[in-house]
Amino acid sequence: MLNFDFHNPTHIVFGKDRIADIAKLVPADAKVLILIGGASAEKTGTLAEVRQALGERSHATFSGIEPNPSFENAMQAVKQVRDGGFTFLLAVGGGSVIDATKFIAAAALFEGDPWDIVLSWGRKITKAVPFGTVLTLPATGSEMNNGGVITRRDIAAKRPFHSAKVFPQFSVLDPTKTYTLPMSQIANGVVDAFVHTIEQYLTYPANAPVQDRFAEGLLQTLVEVGPRLLSAPVPVYDDRASLMWTATLALNGLIGAGVPQDWATHMIGHELTALHNIDHARTLAIVLPSLMEERRVQKRDKLLQYGERVWGITTGTDDERITTAIEKTRAFFEQMGIPTRLKDYGLGAKDIDAVITQLEEHGMTQLSEHRDITPAVSRRILEAAL
Amino acid sequence: MLNFDFHNPTHIVFGKDRIADIAKLVPADAKVLILIGGASAEKTGTLAEVRQALGERSHATFSGIEPNPSFENAMQAVKQVRDGGFTFLLAVGGGSVIDATKFIAAAALFEGDPWDIVLSWGRKITKAVPFGTVLTLPATGSEMNNGGVITRRDIAAKRPFHSAKVFPQFSVLDPTKTYTLPMSQIANGVVDAFVHTIEQYLTYPANAPVQDRFAEGLLQTLVEVGPRLLSAPVPVYDDRASLMWTATLALNGLIGAGVPQDWATHMIGHELTALHNIDHARTLAIVLPSLMEERRVQKRDKLLQYGERVWGITTGTDDERITTAIEKTRAFFEQMGIPTRLKDYGLGAKDIDAVITQLEEHGMTQLSEHRDITPAVSRRILEAAL
Numbered sequence: 001m002l003n004f005d006f007h008n009p010t011h012i013v014f015g016k017d018r019i020a021d022i023a024k025l026v027p028a029d030a031k032v033l034i035l036i037g038g039a040s041a042e043k044t045g046t047l048a049e050v051r052q053a054l055g056e057r058s059h060a061t062f063s064g065i066e067p068n069p070s071f072e073n074a075m076q077a078v079k080q081v082r083d084g085g086f087t088f089l090l091a092v093g094g095g096s097v098i099d100a101t102k103f104i105a106a107a108a109l110f111e112g113d114p115w116d117i118v119l120s121w122g123r124k125i126t127k128a129v130p131f132g133t134v135l136t137l138p139a140t141g142s143e144m145n146n147g148g149v150i151t152r153r154d155i156a157a158k159r160p161f162h163s164a165k166v167f168p169q170f171s172v173l174d175p176t177k178t179y180t181l182p183m184s185q186i187a188n189g190v191v192d193a194f195v196h197t198i199e200q201y202l203t204y205p206a207n208a209p210v211q212d213r214f215a216e217g218l219l220q221t222l223v224e225v226g227p228r229l230l231s232a233p234v235p236v237y238d239d240r241a242s243l244m245w246t247a248t249l250a251l252n253g254l255i256g257a258g259v260p261q262d263w264a265t266h267m268i269g270h271e272l273t274a275l276h277n278i279d280h281a282r283t284l285a286i287v288l289p290s291l292m293e294e295r296r297v298q299k300r301d302k303l304l305q306y307g308e309r310v311w312g313i314t315t316g317t318d319d320e321r322i323t324t325a326i327e328k329t330r331a332f333f334e335q336m337g338i339p340t341r342l343k344d345y346g347l348g349a350k351d352i353d354a355v356i357t358q359l360e361e362h363g364m365t366q367l368s369e370h371r372d373i374t375p376a377v378s379r380r381i382l383e384a385a386l
Numbered sequence: 387m388l389n390f391d392f393h394n395p396t397h398i399v400f401g402k403d404r405i406a407d408i409a410k411l412v413p414a415d416a417k418v419l420i421l422i423g424g425a426s427a428e429k430t431g432t433l434a435e436v437r438q439a440l441g442e443r444s445h446a447t448f449s450g451i452e453p454n455p456s457f458e459n460a461m462q463a464v465k466q467v468r469d470g471g472f473t474f475l476l477a478v479g480g481g482s483v484i485d486a487t488k489f490i491a492a493a494a495l496f497e498g499d500p501w502d503i504v505l506s507w508g509r510k511i512t513k514a515v516p517f518g519t520v521l522t523l524p525a526t527g528s529e530m531n532n533g534g535v536i537t538r539r540d541i542a543a544k545r546p547f548h549s550a551k552v553f554p555q556f557s558v559l560d561p562t563k564t565y566t567l568p569m570s571q572i573a574n575g576v577v578d579a580f581v582h583t584i585e586q587y588l589t590y591p592a593n594a595p596v597q598d599r600f601a602e603g604l605l606q607t608l609v610e611v612g613p614r615l616l617s618a619p620v621p622v623y624d625d626r627a628s629l630m631w632t633a634t635l636a637l638n639g640l641i642g643a644g645v646p647q648d649w650a651t652h653m654i655g656h657e658l659t660a661l662h663n664i665d666h667a668r669t670l671a672i673v674l675p676s677l678m679e680e681r682r683v684q685k686r687d688k689l690l691q692y693g694e695r696v697w698g699i700t701t702g703t704d705d706e707r708i709t710t711a712i713e714k715t716r717a718f719f720e721q722m723g724i725p726t727r728l729k730d731y732g733l734g735a736k737d738i739d740a741v742i743t744q745l746e747e748h749g750m751t752q753l754s755e756h757r758d759i760t761p762a763v764s765r766r767i768l769e770a771a772l
Contacts, residue, residue, distance in 0.1 A: 001401075001561075001623075001624055001627040001628065001631070002401070003400060003401025003402060003404065004398075004400050004401060005397065005398065005399055005400070006397075006398040006400065007395075007396075007397035007398065008394070009393075009395040010393075011391065011392075011393035012390075012391065012392040012393065012643075013391055014389060014390050014391070014392065014643070014644065015387075015388070015389025015390060015644075016389060018389065175387075207624035207625075207627075207628070208624075208627075208628070209606075209607045209610060209611065209628055210603060210604065210607045210628060210631055210632050210635065213599075213600075213602070213603025213604070213606055213607060214599075214600055214603050216599070216603070217596060217599025217600050217602070217603050218596065218599070220595075220599055221595045221596050221599060224595060225595065237387075238387055238593035238594075239593075241387040241593075241594075241644075242387065242593070242594070242595055242596060245387070245596055245644070246596050249596065254640075257398075257400070258400065258401075258627075258631070
């Protein structure tokens with residue numbers, strides 16, 4: 001086991017009818033800016049519930065945060081926070097709204113060019129406006145971690161940042177808020193949480209049996225619950241709750257504490273989103289199976305363990321078992337209605353060069369737990385995903 | 387899944403050579419009271435490391451916190467904290483030292499009779515002196531939770547308390563600090579963590595698959611690592627690390643979030659410790675197998691799941707499988723060198739009345755996830771443990 005720090009101060013408020021708790025969680029004298037994406041928070045009534053919980057507190061709303069939130073748009077919100085003297089932010093939405101809120105919270109108090117927040121991977125953040133979240137779309141785990149991803153449209157760059165200053169103070173997780181989501185977003189959430197878990201698990205054995213068991217537990221739960229979520233004629237509370245809590249636990253720092261990590265799938269996927277606007281989870285579903293194939297040797301022991309414990313694969317030669325584990329992973333994504341080939345998204349061999357160029361420009365030239373996924377290896381992964 | 391709150395702000399500092407981090411974690415202007423048990427913190431050099439990390443900070447040491455720490459002794463430390471104007475406490479030891487430090491931190495700022503802290507189950511705590519811990523004995527999980535247990539010798543009462551005000555600010559978990567422990571304390575730690583997990587898992591199905599998987603992951607790890615810890619001719623770092631992190635995760639609020647809990651084994655065990663001074667973990671090993679037997683009907687579904695997932699029991703009738711699961715649990719404790727019968731500790735049928743009287747006096751008359759372990763049921767459990 002590797003040395004680690006684990007410190008996650010976010011207060012999770014989980015369950016039915018918990019939005020009213022915001023009344024106790026936001027400081028009584030706060031001036032609150034609510035941040036939302038499109039019209040759904042209003043339409044579903046969630047925004048009204050939030051406003052009611054805020055009671056007498058002064059508040060306003062910034063709407064229009066996009067999927068893969070942009071620096072340009074976030075800076076509009078930063079201006080509103082500064083001009084309006086807002087002292088507390090409240091993100092109501094999914095990972096995009098929460099990621100943007102983290103950036104806005106830091107940028108509003110940042111001295112200098114806020115793009116430096118991203119260029120420094122978040123290290124230059126020294127303070128942030130406090131904020132909470134109301135999660136409506138389980139997927140990214142942003143509701144209980146200190147990271148975000150911001151896209152700069154003018155240079156087609158999608159970049160992550162982290163800082164201990166941008167943990168949400170609280171996050172309200174009400175599974176019934178997922179009932180109005182289109183099924184494609186539920187499917188995205190399942191795949192996103194699955195790949196988050198894999199990136200902290202499928203590396204090399206590090207004698208960390210608890211972390212392995214926890215990661216496997218998340219994967220097993222997604223395999224069990226995912227197809228049920230898709231086929232249920234009406235939403236089933238407990239399955240929605242399991243997805244929500246699983247997605248949170250998949251990226252709150254716990255399963256990655258003390259073990260090697262490999263975020264190559266995410267980094268390659270980010271470029272596909274930045275260039276072609278493919279949903280984040282779908283980019284992961286494209287990259288991961290091909291990356292597993294490419295990394296059969298480096299990830300051999302963990303691929304065998306993954307196959308046995310998550311998919312029950314106990315027969316065949318080691319190579320056959322690994323092949324089956326990869327096939328089952330791809331089939332699971334496809335079963336969730338998420339295609340796993342570049343061609344399914346209208347992309348071909350001619351599009352790979354641009355992805356590689358982007359990876360090089362963004363310094364993504366030594367990816368993986370061994371820092372040996374060079375641009376040449378990323379190219380092979382993408383070619384295998386055609 | 388049940389509604390829940392999860393909020394655990396303790397900063398875990400895990401790994402080799404981490405005690406030096408205390409220099410960054412304790413406020414620079416703090417006046418620090420270090421709290422220890424017997425002579426081992428001094429002998430092993432841990433105390434010297436801690437003092438070195440504190441650097442120029444003013445500090446003193448309170449030594450002599452006992453196993454099953456007493457109210458009477460803790461009040462001596464409270465007097466020292468108050469008289470000396472200490473602003474930060476640092477517990478160096480195992481669960482007893484940490485539990486006592488939590489009580490001392492709250493009692494030092496408590497207005498009125500500090501025993502009211504315990505009588506109110508901790509609800510009357512409104513503030514506490516901030517504190518950190520250096521864990522030397524993995525077992526109780528106290529290093530990352532908000533609870534403690536205090537014993538009042540004059541009335542032979544061992545009682546739990548909880549408060550959000552008594553989370554450690556940080557806990558340093560260095561697995562090498564366990565190398566000097568006697569093997570009996572390692573065995574106690576394995577059994578303590580095992581039963582903590584069971585009390586949050588072995589109830590009735592609550593459609594909380596992630597919590598189940600996490601709990602099973604902790605149990606599987608203890609079953610895997612426990613015997614290796616006992617038989618290793620020299621300490622193996624990774625196994626010590628796995629025990630330490632498993633014991634912490636077994637009682638940091640995570641696996642119990644959103645699921646029913648049954649603390650009957652602990653409550654009955656506490657009385658055995660209070661009356662007969664049996665190690666905490668050993669009382670749990672006495673009570674749990676008999677409680678499982680007594681509760682075969684109420685815990686049927688989870689006993690079958692436990693048997694299959696933790697012990698690999700997949701054949702036989704349901705009743706046979708449950709019997710095997712209980713036998714394997716008892717055998718595991720015995721394998722760890724911990725006897726599971728009252729007679730092994732010199733107790734017999736004549737001693738049961740006093741335990742039942744204590745349970746009644748302490749209000750422990752409706753134990754378990756169903757609140758139906760009455761004193762009469764507790765008596766049957768103890769009779770089955772003779």
